[in-house]
Amino acid sequence: MDTLSELISILNDNDSKEFKIYLKQKNKRNDVKNIELFSILKTDDINKLKKLYGSDKSKDPYHSLRKRLYESLILFLSNKTFEKNNSEAHEALRLLVVSKFLLENNLHKPAFKCLQKAENIAEKLEQYSLLHEILQTKLQYTFLNDKEKLEDLTDKIIKNQELFNKETRLNMAYAVLRQAFKNTQTNGDIINLIDLITNIAETYHLKPTDFFNYKSIYQILHLANEYANIQQNFSLIEAYVNKAAAIISQQASNNNQLYYHIHIVYYLANFCFRNRHFTDSENYLKQMNTQMQQQNGVYFHLFWHKFLILQSLNLHFTGNTQEALEKVTHELNNLPKKFATEDVIDLQLCEAFYLTKQNDRSALKIFAKLLHTDMWYEKKMGVVWTIRKNLIEVLMHAQFTNFDYAISRLQSFKNRYKKYLSHVNEQRIIDFVQLIEKYLLNPDIIYKQSFRDKIIHMQHQKENQDVFSLSFINWFIDLWQPKR
Secondary structure (H helix, E strand, O other): OOOOHHHHHOOHHHHHHHHHHHHHHHHHOOOOHHHHHHHHHOOHHHHHHHHHHHOOOOOHHHHHHHHHHHHHHHHHHHHHHHHHHHOHHHHOOOOOOOOHHHHHHOHHHHHHHHHHHHHHHHHHHOHHHHHHHHHHHHOOOHHOOOOOOOOHHHHHHHHHHHHHHHHHHHHHHHHHHHHHHHHHHHHHOOOOOHHHHHHHHHHHOHHHHHHHHHHHHHHHHHHHHHHHHHOHHHHHHHHHHHHHHHHHHHHHOOOOHHHHHHHHHHHHHHHHHOOOOHHHHHHHHHHHHHHHHHHHHHHHHHHHHHHHHHHHHHHHHHOHHHHHHHHHHHHHHHOOOOHHHHHHHHHHHHHHHHHHHOOHHHHHHOOOOOOHHHHHHHHHHHHHHHHHHHHHHHHHHHHHOHHHHHHHHHHHHHHHHHHHHHOOOOHHHHHHHHHHHHHHHHHHHHOOOHHHHHHHHHHHHHHOOOOHHHHHHHHHHHHHOOOO
């Protein structure tokens, strides 16, 4: 899908109607075809598209029209986003824009009131870049403001400049962290998170404690979860997670940092879940649910599916499989009009997984809804998620004795991911895939003690204690365990 079509795809029906009205008002001639092109691209009607400029769409008029439509859509979306955003940061920005307009029109008194209000908001939110612009505007017109001393204003500017520079160094350090984590995905390197943060802090003249505010903790926990997920070993980030949890528990709840706080508690809940500390995970989820309802639930819908998925996984792995299944099934049957595609895909995979664990063949129908290619899922959900999804599919069909199909899917998996797994040093998965292949080619091998010993050895390896890794390994063990 091209960029213009992707932009159009995010518009709902009301947005589309408003955009057409916007184009109509903007058009100065009646023969402009931008509204017609928009309608065609919205419905993806190839035949009408051919009629618009003929079958040869390489003609200059067509591409010029597309370019103008793209620019109009970007402008429309920017205006709409600015109008609809009710955050305090945007309120401060609006006040700054209004104050500049008032100053240019010699309305000094209301202008300085707007600037002061904007300054208070930006300072409270620690928006140092925005605060810099506000203070610079006040400085430019300070000779017209008798209520603020120049010395006080310059002191504010110097103090804010120091904070702004520190934030910039933190952002640079975070960029280096992101690059380091990216390299772990490419090369399979294992890093010590605490040592890495300490070294980066020295490079950018930061104290390690500078990383322990809500935003920094959120940023690093986000990366740490990605890193641990890639390595399939959440014990690698335990030291940092424990320190982050301790700091968060000591800090008073801060409504201005609610977005980051909810994310942090979610990552802590996920860390506990992956390490099979289910009670701790559930306690963090309770905190998360409470925070999601603060400020009139402004972030509730943004985090709801993440919360629900992790809650259902905790239920499943603590023996409450039916309740976990009912939660995700109910949610899939009652999806809101707007939802994140990634969350729904996760819900579908969970539903299929839970049904499989109950030995319910309807899991195959649920899984069949995951229709996209591996490449699409890799871009949307990540390589690790796609690998897990493929392994679940193979084991699912093996469980329901569709051995030929399972062998076919396993071969496709090897063709696509064996080189990647070798490159990132994931010998564990390669070894596990080899065991699956042996079982599919000869199901009776499950009764050989030598085969069982390999599975049990894998079960007790320290690096395989992640809840998902154990879940795959235990699938084999369930095959020879007595049925209850």
